[in-house]
Amino acid sequence: MSLRAVKGMKDILPDEISKWHRLERAFRECAETYGFREARFPIVEPTALFVRSIGETTDIVEKEMYTFTDRGDKSLTLRPEATASAVRAYVQHSVQGREPVTKWYYVGPMYRRERPAKGRYRQFYQAGIEVFGDPGPYIDAEVIDMVVGFIASLGIAEVEVLINSIGGPETRSKYTAALLAYLEPHQDGFCPDCQRRMGANPLRVLDCKVPRCAEIAANAPSMLKHLTDDDRAHFDELQATLTTLGTPYRVDGSLVRGLDYYTRTLFEVLGKGEGLGAQNALLGGGRYDEMVKSFGGPDTPAIGFAVGLDRLLLAMPEVESESHVDVFVIAAQPTVRAEAALLGRELRGTGLRVESDLRGGSLKSQLRRADKMNTRIALILGESEVAAGAVQVKDLREKTQQTVFRKEAAKRVHEILDTPVG
RNA sequence: GUGGGUGUAGCUCAGUGGUAGAGCACUGGAUUGUGGCUCCGGUGGUCGCGGGUUCAAUUCCCGUCACUCACCCCA
Known part of the structure; x- marks a missing residue:
C-alpha cells in the first residue's frame, strides 16, 4: 500500500x-x-x-x-x-x-x-x-x-x-537576573541546548532533563522565594x-x-x-x-x-459499547426487499435506528448479522407477512417472537425498548 | 534529532534453507423461513520492499521503508 x-x-x-x-x-x-x-x-x-x-x-x-x-x-x-x-x-x-x-x-x-x-x-x-x-x-x-x-x-x-x-514581569526580570548570576559560573557544564537557553530563556534551563544540568538546576535559587x-x-x-x-x-x-x-x-x-x-x-x-x-x-x-x-x-477505563442499531429489518425472501426497505423507513420516522441487509441473503445469515451487531430486535417480513399486512417482531435478547399488524410494529418495538415514540 | 524492538491472512500470532499454518473474523452447510453454542466445509498471503550468499531464501546477511517503544519535548 x-x-x-x-x-x-x-x-x-x-x-x-x-x-x-x-x-x-x-x-x-x-x-x-x-x-x-x-x-x-x-x-x-x-x-x-x-x-x-x-x-x-x-x-x-x-x-x-x-x-x-x-x-x-x-x-x-x-x-x-x-x-x-x-x-x-x-x-x-x-x-x-x-x-x-x-x-x-x-x-x-x-x-x-x-x-x-x-x-x-x-x-x-x-x-x-x-x-x-x-x-x-x-x-x-x-x-x-x-x-x-x-x-x-x-x-x-x-x-x-x-x-x-x-x-x-517584575518578578521575572528580578529572578532571571538572580538565576543568571547563579548559572554563569556553571555554564561550561551545561548541555548545548542549555548553553543556548541561557541567552534566550534561562528559565528553561531549570526544566532540562540532562543529568548534569538537572543537578546544577536543583541548587538554583528558588523562583518562589523571588516572587x-x-x-x-x-x-x-x-x-x-x-x-x-x-x-x-x-x-x-x-x-x-x-x-x-x-x-x-x-x-x-x-x-x-x-x-x-x-x-x-x-x-x-x-x-x-x-x-x-x-x-x-x-x-x-x-x-x-x-x-x-x-x-x-x-x-480512560474501557466501557462496554452499546449497539448502534435498535432494529434489524429482515426480508425473509428476496422478493420482499422493497417492502422491507419501506418498513425500515417507517420505523426510522419514529426515531428508531434501523439497519437491514438488502443483498438478498438467507434469513439465517440476516439474523446472524443482527446478532453480531448486538441488536435487540429483529423484524421479519416475508411473503406471507406482506400478504397478511403483518410482521414478526423478534426480541433477540428474550428469545420471544410475536406476530403484529404492520402498523403496530413501531409501537411494539418502542414498548420493548422502552423508548418514547418519536 | 538519537537509541532499541517488530514487520508472515482483515486482526492476534506460530513456523521452516526445499515458495506456509493456527485462533479469531468473514462465508456456506448441518436446520424449505429463525441468531447466539456445537460440528463440518470454504474464501483469503508476490511471508514489508530491494539487493547479496545459495542448486534453492519467508527463513541467513546487508540495505531500505514502515510501525512501535524509549530518550527528548509536550497535551
Whole structure:
C-alpha cells in the first residue's frame, strides 16, 4: 500500500469513535456547567502569531511547526496549540467591549512535527478553555478544580496536580537576573541546548532533563522565594482557595512550561495509570496576563489550559459499547426487499435506528448479522407477512417472537425498548 | 534529532534453507423461513520492499521503508 496516512496522523474508525464521543461530550458538558461557551478558530494561522506568542526559542517554534508558504507568499502554520488563536480572536473582535469576563472553550486537532510515540501524535486533539478579564486568583483555583473534576468524571482516578508560580514581569526580570548570576559560573557544564537557553530563556534551563544540568538546576535559587509581594499574595490565595475547594495539589517550584507566554500561575496534571507510556502529562495550563496587550488589545489578564484528548483516551477505563442499531429489518425472501426497505423507513420516522441487509441473503445469515451487531430486535417480513399486512417482531435478547399488524410494529418495538415514540 | 524492538491472512500470532499454518473474523452447510453454542466445509498471503550468499531464501546477511517503544519535548 503506497498511499498511507501521514506519519504520526491516525484514522479514527467507527469502532473507536464512541469513546471519543463520550470524551468530547463529557468535556462540553463540564465546560458549559461552568459557563463556558464554545468558540472555533481556524486550523491555519499566520506563522507570526505563534512565533510571537509561544516564543522564538521554544522547541515548538524552532523545530515542530508545520509551516508553509501559500500561493500568495504568506507564511502560514498549522496551529500547534489554540491559545494564541483565542487571544487573536479576542483582540480582533474587540470582545472586551461586550462583556467584562469572557469564558471560551474549544475542541480540535493541533499539529506538531515531533517523533511519534505512545500518546504523542503529529495530529493530536486538544480540548481547552480560556478565561479573559479575571485577574484571579480565585478563578485560577476554580479552573483547576473544574478540570480535575472533569478528569475524575471520566473514571481516571490516579492523577497528580502540580502548581507553581513564575510571577509577573517584575518578578521575572528580578529572578532571571538572580538565576543568571547563579548559572554563569556553571555554564561550561551545561548541555548545548542549555548553553543556548541561557541567552534566550534561562528559565528553561531549570526544566532540562540532562543529568548534569538537572543537578546544577536543583541548587538554583528558588523562583518562589523571588516572587514580588503581589505575586506571592496571588499564589498564596490560590493555594488557600484550592484547599477550600478540596482539590489536592502539590507545589513544584521547578514546573516550567515550554511556551514563553505564561505569567504567575502554572499548573499541570499528571496521569499515573497504566497505558499512558511516557507521555503522562494529561493537561497543562496557566495564566498569560501579558498576551492580550502584546497583541494590541487592552491590558487584559487571562488564564487557560489544554487537555490532551489522545492521552485521556488512553487513561480512560474501557466501557462496554452499546449497539448502534435498535432494529434489524429482515426480508425473509428476496422478493420482499422493497417492502422491507419501506418498513425500515417507517420505523426510522419514529426515531428508531434501523439497519437491514438488502443483498438478498438467507434469513439465517440476516439474523446472524443482527446478532453480531448486538441488536435487540429483529423484524421479519416475508411473503406471507406482506400478504397478511403483518410482521414478526423478534426480541433477540428474550428469545420471544410475536406476530403484529404492520402498523403496530413501531409501537411494539418502542414498548420493548422502552423508548418514547418519536 | 538519537537509541532499541517488530514487520508472515482483515486482526492476534506460530513456523521452516526445499515458495506456509493456527485462533479469531468473514462465508456456506448441518436446520424449505429463525441468531447466539456445537460440528463440518470454504474464501483469503508476490511471508514489508530491494539487493547479496545459495542448486534453492519467508527463513541467513546487508540495505531500505514502515510501525512501535524509549530518550527528548509536550497535551
